[in-house]
Amino acid sequence: MIPAQFNYEAPSTIDEAVNLLAANPDDAKILAGGHSLLPAMKLRLAQPAMLIDIGRIKDLSYIREDGDQILVGAMTTHYQLESSTLLQKICPLLPACAAHIGDVQVRNKGTIGGSVAHSDPAGDWPAAVIALGAEMIAVGKSGERAIKADDFFVDLLSTALGAGEILREIRIPKPNGRFGHAYEKVRHPASGFAVVGVAVALQRGSNSICDSAAVGITGVASKVYRAGSVEKALQGNQLDEQTIAAAASRATDGVDANSDLYASEDYRRHLAQVYTRRALLAASARAV
Numbered sequence: 001m002i003p004a005q006f007n008y009e010a011p012s013t014i015d016e017a018v019n020l021l022a023a024n025p026d027d028a029k030i031l032a033g034g035h036s037l038l039p040a041m042k043l044r045l046a047q048p049a050m051l052i053d054i055g056r057i058k059d060l061s062y063i064r065e066d067g068d069q070i071l072v073g074a075m076t077t078h079y080q081l082e083s084s085t086l087l088q089k090i091c092p093l094l095p096a097c098a099a100h101i102g103d104v105q106v107r108n109k110g111t112i113g114g115s116v117a118h119s120d121p122a123g124d125w126p127a128a129v130i131a132l133g134a135e136m137i138a139v140g141k142s143g144e145r146a147i148k149a150d151d152f153f154v155d156l157l158s159t160a161l162g163a164g165e166i167l168r169e170i171r172i173p174k175p176n177g178r179f180g181h182a183y184e185k186v187r188h189p190a191s192g193f194a195v196v197g198v199a200v201a202l203q204r205g206s207n208s209i210c211d212s213a214a215v216g217i218t219g220v221a222s223k224v225y226r227a228g229s230v231e232k233a234l235q236g237n238q239l240d241e242q243t244i245a246a247a248a249s250r251a252t253d254g255v256d257a258n259s260d261l262y263a264s265e266d267y268r269r270h271l272a273q274v275y276t277r278r279a280l281l282a283a284s285a286r287a288v
């Protein structure tokens with residue numbers, strides 16, 4: 001339970017952090033809240049030679065409105081998102097998702113940037129950010145680039161961030177019109193991580209027709225995914241119980257579901273369908 005030896009740097013600007021990372025691309029790691037990285041280091045699953053602590057960089061922790069977008073700094077903690085009155089009003093999926101993460105201590109230290117950069121297959125944020133159509137803003141030596149959430153999560157613990165890139169910000173389109181959001185989750189009883197977590201963002205048009213639906217599912221496969229078959233089954237159709245039940249039954253179409261000591265593949269598929277239905281019903285009821 002003792003990590004291998006490492007050097008520690010605490011830059012005060014993002015440029016300094018980028019330079020440190022560029023100088024040590026293979027053996028340095030960014031340290032955010034440390035609630036995924038430090039346990040991995042203690043188990044010697046990760047042995048970085050250098051930690052670049054971005055916790056002292058000013059202005060990496062914020063929640064702001066900017067035109068038709070919501071900007072969230074990478075170092076914003078789960079608790080800050082959970083307790084934001086602005087988000088409760090304009091994008092309630094974010095506080096709802098944050099409230100499901102771990103316990104109070106984890107939510108006080110863990111960050112949204114650390115969670116999405118880690119791409120844990122049972123992490124909660126990845127489901128919410130893909131359902132909301134977010135963009136990840138990465139910064140490296142050659143400047144900034146935006147990566148769509150759909151392209152960001154590459155595989156188990158692997159993202160589209162390059163070796164020298166730092167995730168600086170998450171940009172979320174501001175929901176408008178008759179939108180409804182929900183996050184429904186089965187927690188692992190020991191860790192709190194998602195055995196199955198389903199994030200839904202939908203828009204209701206006239207006559208109760210579903211104008212758009214986005215469904216992000218975590219915990220089921222090696223990485224978070226958009227449940228495309230569910231979304232297609234809803235779009236342009238009435239948001240009634242029958243349509244929602246039929247759509248939810250397709251939650252794991254085309255997906256290789258995980259199996260472990262706690263939940264078999266079949267059980268996970270079943271949970272994904274049940275919790276997708278619940279999340280769709282809740283989101284639909286809110287989209288008034």
Ligand SMILES: Cc1cc2nc3c(=O)[nH]c(=O)nc-3n(C[C@H](O)[C@H](O)[C@H](O)COP(=O)(O)OP(=O)(O)OC[C@H]3O[C@@H](n4cnc5c(N)ncnc54)[C@H](O)[C@@H]3O)c2cc1C
Nearest residue numbers: 030032033034035036037102110111114123124167192193
């Ligand atoms: C007991 C316990 C229970 C938990 N329960 C849950 C749960 O229910 N749901 C859930 O989703 N999570 C859970 N977590 C994980 C928690 O949410 C972590 O905080 C989160 O996954 C990682 O965020 P962090 O800020 O701690 O990142 P760190 O641990 O500091 O970093 C994680 C990884 O991301 C990289 N990284 C961090 N920030 C950046 C950045 N800005 N740019 C580039 N790379 C970066 C690091 O180098 C590292 O590889 C739990 C953790 C613990 C210890």
